[in-house]
Amino acid sequence: MAPVDTADRMEHPDAPHGTSVPSPHHVVNYLRIFQILVALTLLTVTVAFLPIHNELINVVVALAIAGVKAAFVARYFMHLKFEGKLIYTILFVPLSLAVILTIALIPDIALGRGTDFNDMVGWFEKLHHGLVG
Amino acid sequence: MSESALQDNYVPEQHAPDPMISHGDPTAPGKVGIWLFLASEIMFFVAILGSYVILRGGSHDLFAEHAKALNKWAAGTNTLVLIFSSLTMALAVDAAQKRQQRRMVKCLALTLACAFGFMGIKAYEYHAKWVHETVVAHEGDAGSASSTVYVYDGHVHHAPNGDLLLTGYRAPLEQFADAKIGFDIHLVSEHGLETFVEAQAGHPVKEQEYTIKASNVGTQIQYGPWKNIFYACYFTLTGVHGIHVLGGMIPLTILLVQGLRGKFFPAHTEYVGLYWHFVDLVWIFLFPLLYLI
Structure with missing residues (x-):
């Protein structure tokens, strides 16, 4: 943690002082992060147009790229890389609850107790083929 | 308590480093x-x-x-x-x-x-x-032998007289029954209707503009949250x-x-x-x- 910048306080007596004036010691090349995020966006769109018919692969790849993008935004734009334990502790709670919530909901899909539209399985396939019978 | 905390214009934000207030957390x-x-x-x-x-x-x-x-x-x-x-x-x-x-x-x-x-x-x-609709409407005189009920799906503008100008696809409603796939206005999609029409016709079909008389519309639904x-x-x-x-x-x-x-x-x-x-x-x-x- 940086010491309070008393020189700044003397120069600008009215300015807010203390550590709540964030002192940018960490230099982040924001433009580089932006370029990486644009590249990853183009990648995920490209993958979406590839003729991959496996739903699971599509979802896993899309979420993996989104996860990497989110990590870049959080670590560099949100300065998470430079934060102390307290912020990580605050973040740990909702992120673990997010995992628990998602896992807790899985049996709903697995048991097929989704929605009434389950009755409509095959509806669109038949529609596409316009088949009789 | 620090002296500054007693001032009227005390803003905790600006006094964070005070260990009495922040408990030393940086x-x-x-x-x-x-x-x-x-x-x-x-x-x-x-x-x-x-x-x-x-x-x-x-x-x-x-x-x-x-x-x-x-x-x-x-x-x-x-x-x-x-x-x-x-x-x-x-x-x-x-x-x-x-x-x-x-x-x-x-x-x-x-x-x-x-x-x-x-x-x-x-x-x-x-x-x-908002302007995308699924419409069920008949064409021709209602009840007459020449009347057919169609399912339309496409983008709609309204003519000054209230008629619907729909750019999209249509299929006779009875074809759904013939194909034994049932019909549900909430499930119909433009892409689905297009592929259905093409499967029926056996060749690619382009979207067309249809004019639907307001009085011929049986039911219609916009692509809002209520669609499905x-x-x-x-x-x-x-x-x-x-x-x-x-x-x-x-x-x-x-x-x-x-x-x-x-x-x-x-x-x-x-x-x-x-x-x-x-x-x-x-x-x-x-x-x-x-x-x-």
């Missing part, structure tokens, strides 16, 4: 506050995204079919707009910390412009759904996210106006920045989950 209370808020936001979005995943799993074909009608290019552009606004926001925070007024004002103005751009593209997307569970999810997720963008525009405007007056709020700018990056982060997940898979 993190500014304002920053702790915004992260706690973001933690609650994470739970909020996880809950609705989790519901979306469950509903998608329960009605897989419906979601896959209707997601095809979403505009990947508009949403992809919006992704780039938001990422760019995150860049300008990060630079605005940097400029505020370094007390560079011109640079800060420029970056805040660009961020706000991106927010308007995002909402503009979103409005364009919503409008395309997919659109309910789509409008809920993008709508809630859009409200977050609108919400972010308020402090951005305040900071911009204050910046133009030569005032600096480096700490507050950083907190607004954290919120803004979070809104970007949510969109990073919404974009592939709604538009790409």
